Amino acid sequence: MIKVSNLSVRLSGKQVLHGVELEALAGKLTAIVGPNGSGKTTTLRAIAGEASYDGSVSINGYNIASLKPWELALKRAVLPQATVISFPFTVREIVRMGLAVGANTHPEEIDRIAQEALEAVDLAGFAGRFYQELSGGEQQRVQLARALCQIWEPVRNGEPAFLLLDEPVSSLDIRHQLTIMRLARNFCSRGGGVIAIMHDLNLTAMFADHMVMMKNGRVHAAGRPQEVMTDAVMENVFGCPMRVNATPTDAVPFVLPHTADA
């Protein structure tokens, strides 16, 4: 479990997070949702251990501040928003970097795992391509394959690993959005945990077990999508009145931008 309590972050003097509380369970897909500038990425960066903060963040009971970078790397992997590189690495070389971490893999299995990771993000034939020559969406999926390799076993020595995804589907077409969200769900069903920053409310409602709605650096609402996605919360958080509907059979909430009063 990832447990965040009373998390506050200041960026160049300005307080951007105010006592954020968050729990992400293994086996569950936790989505962080909210308008631009509401503190989603800052929260994720604090959980990843790369930003300084007040409060506490723990993974599986370990305070992340007391873990070494290579210890953290075995417990969680991170997909950043976009990665620009200035050296001509091939896709295969990038993905294999995820396997250079720690002792979680056997050397003879590196090739197999890297290939399976590429297949999982629907880039099976891309191993020999140059990263710099791929489209934004393809680059993002290469990075996801690399992150997957890092925590290839969702449960290692009885301890769940976590995928932290910063807008994993932001630059993907609809088919690959579904591919990646299913991949995240699959990671959860195999015992791992996922925290994803999401902008697409409908995909969130479809795939998330737990939804954390942020506004102005605070958690505004948290719970199952059905509980969080209400007309009142939507209007309050996003500042535009919308009608939340539900799919006929299993009552998954959805919103259409068509219903918004500007």
Place this chain on the structure above:
Amino acid sequence: MRPSEMAAGNGDSRSRSIRMKESWRAGDRSQAARLLIGLLVILAVVTFVASIMTGAADASLGNLLRWLTGTETAEQALSLRDRIIILDIRLPRAVLGLLVGAALAVSGAVMQGLFRNPLADPGLVGVSSGASLGAVLIIVLGSNLFGPVFAVFGFYTLPIAAFFGGLGTTLLLYRIATRSGQTSVATMLLAGIALAALAGAITGVLIFVADDQQLRDLTFWGLGSLAGASWTKVLAAAPIIVLSLLVVPFLARGLNALTLGEAAAFHMGVPVQRLKNVAIVSVAAATGASVAVSGGIGFVGIVVPHVIRLVIGPDHRFLLPASALLGGTLLIFADMIARTIVPPAELPIGIITAFAGAPFFLWILLRGRSHMGL
């Protein structure tokens, strides 16, 4: 017929698995890299021997081989004059060329990895200027101000001073050019110019107050040369260079991860701050020691790693050793040209590397500016 063509011809599962395997190997350049490193070792040995045999004075290959293989002692195989030329002039010079070339090329490769940019180079961004300043400081003010330092460090004083000059510049440069984990190339190059100018100005003041003997010593820094090579210089530079070159392989994995950014490297378990510290210190040490014994030899650090990347890609596990080998070989080769092109005079080697390197640098710039953030 290649297996991929066979697979295209029929669709049974066996040939499909062959095709899969082959397409998977497509992104793997580690075999090519190992092959290249092997070839570079041979090339380095050949160039090294050639440089010992080449020069204004004759030294026959047969005599040399008989001595090297131990069938005859040095006294039997070579005349006293040839022995002195080979053992005390050409040999230290070739060793120094190998060390300095390797140091410059590896420093370039490490800095490019650190700044995540193929244009970073100790010579271009002012690290060499800082190192020169350290050395000039010792030459001009040495006997008066730094007498006790000399007494303690002996002939290591000059490399150590150059090291601190280089270290100071590198740290300052990194501070200026890097903001929240992102290094701005434009800032780095411009700050490098400013720092080099500043170091140059201070060096100018020192030259202004220098006496005639010191001026003669100083002129050599401006151009860069292996002409003064001696075993003393080899001994002064070798420990520092070898030590920093031995540290560098341990940086390879971290530098690879750093290519994806400082945050991503940290996510992958790399202790980023420690990596940067070690990289900066070893670059400053290797550059400082090189500058102390051979002056400012430019462009080796930018040309060599770039050529290697074109052939085997940017994986630092192979890039670093391959750069060391090619850098050393190239510098010995350039030195052979330097001392044979206008006999009996010698051209400073810095002129040759600049003639070859500057156009090459422009070529890299024009070719790759789209994805260098320029």
